[in-house]
Amino acid sequence: MPMVPKRLKPYAMIAPALAVFSLFYLYPIGYMIHLSFHEWNFISPEKTYVGLGNYREMLTDDVFLQVLRNSALYTVMTVLLATGTALPLALWLNRKSGFHAFVQGAIFSPHIISLVSVSLLWSWLMDPEYGLLNGLLHWFGIGPLKWLNDPGTALLSLVIVAVWKNLGYNTIVFIAGLQSIPPELLEAAALDRSKPWTTFRRIILPMLSPTLFFLVIINLIGSFQVFETIAIMTQGGPVHSTNTLVYYIYEYGFRYFKIGHASAAGVILLVIVGTLTLGYFRLLSRRVHYYG
């Protein structure tokens, strides 16, 4: 074989993948940043340069500020509940028996079905007139609640759906983390008659910290991008109480055709996601307890 093609071979093998990534991931980022400095309605041939105009307009827009607040609130509540509940569940369910596998499978099951299914199902469960949730509350003499139809409870209702969907995944990842703790450590602790709480604080929690960081960060990033449940269940309402970043970008792009404005919101989401990811890697690199 001639020398030159051989040296180029690895590049040729990577090229198709790299072409996809450059075209559909890297280039669009640059294109979006470019668009965010322009005003464009998608139809006119002219894009008008407006500098930071779109950003200024957005940051003085009350709706956008509410969208940011909603996204932050939704994210914090979802992450706290979905990871905070998953850890005790994992400690409780971490055993290898058929019954435990069944329970783990049951709580994991919402994770593999489409968000469309989940959204339709919960819209009906939370129906203010005939929904099952109000039926159950009625049984306890509470309610009826308006769930998604009340600006005061709509965002919280979406958090409940997200926790229901993600709890199983988080729990299973925690269980995988627990099972990778060397059993000698736990045996040594048991020999020393260490109290369960001490074992948890001194051994389990430090050994689990990479898993914990990982889950917190992917839950954070995932929650900031919430779209499906909002598009199907609330359309951002009532009165913007569930309007969040991706839905806002979608509306400005596809309903109002303000491409520059939508792109500027996209850049802000990019900054948030980028900061979270970089923060995660900085934290990881400082941790010693990492076992990949």
Next chain:
Amino acid sequence: MAPSRADARPVFATGRGAGRPAAARFRAALDAALRIANIVCMLLLVCVFALPFAWMISTSLKTLPETMRFPPDWIPDRPVWSNYADAWNSGPFPKYFLNSLIVSSGILVLQFLTIIPAAYAFARFRFPGRGLLFGLVMATLMIPPQLIFLPVYLMLSDWKLLNTHFALILPFASSAFGIFLLRQSFLQTAGELIEAARLDNAPEWKIMIRIMAPLARPVLATFALFSFISHWNDYFWPLVMTTNESARTLPIGIAKIRETEGTATWNVLMAANVMLAVPVLLAFFAAQRHIIRAFVYSGIK
């Protein structure tokens, strides 16, 4: 976690145990009670996840007036199977189904074609710029579709590809996660095997296809499960990239029933939802271990 003490003892005081001091008998009874309480709590937990699905199936078999009873009933007076036919006939569902199949399998095939050589090159060759290029690939892991749909939409619109299968397939024709996973597996494959093959003058592509890929089969299967289910379920991308029936997938079709049938026909909507969710749930319970592994892996990027 240490197994509970009850595991090592008879649950109830039998002949010999009856002679034990009252304190010991009390402990045994307490352990038994705790064990039962533990199981009951687990069953309650299962209910939190199973009841919504049961409710979905129950609603799908009700008449419309039955769905409007409060407090709600669990069992319909007579199961109404026609809800399923109504759901299926409310849109071009065979077309949606076919589109879903084309898109999910198209993505998978292209992903295999792009990730196997790339992962092989990253694992088995040393070449200038390898670290940089691998970093570039990994960087795309942090770019979710929700971040770049607008510019990609504009690009696909320029290329006249909206409302085609290409718009739904091409952006996912490769996978950074797949490359990462497969590279790990290739790195672990014994070098001697490859050296032997190289000495035999086997061409590189033959080594890749005949030796490496079969050895990585479990990883490929794991990745395939994850990729197929994720794209089968996807709602966001097809929603953004399609405006008519020509390339719309099943999740979009199901969500659209709300527009065609009216928002309050929950019995028909839940019948449609059963058709969307139950096959996936059945597949999940049939291959639970593999699917859970696929999704847990996918997180450990």
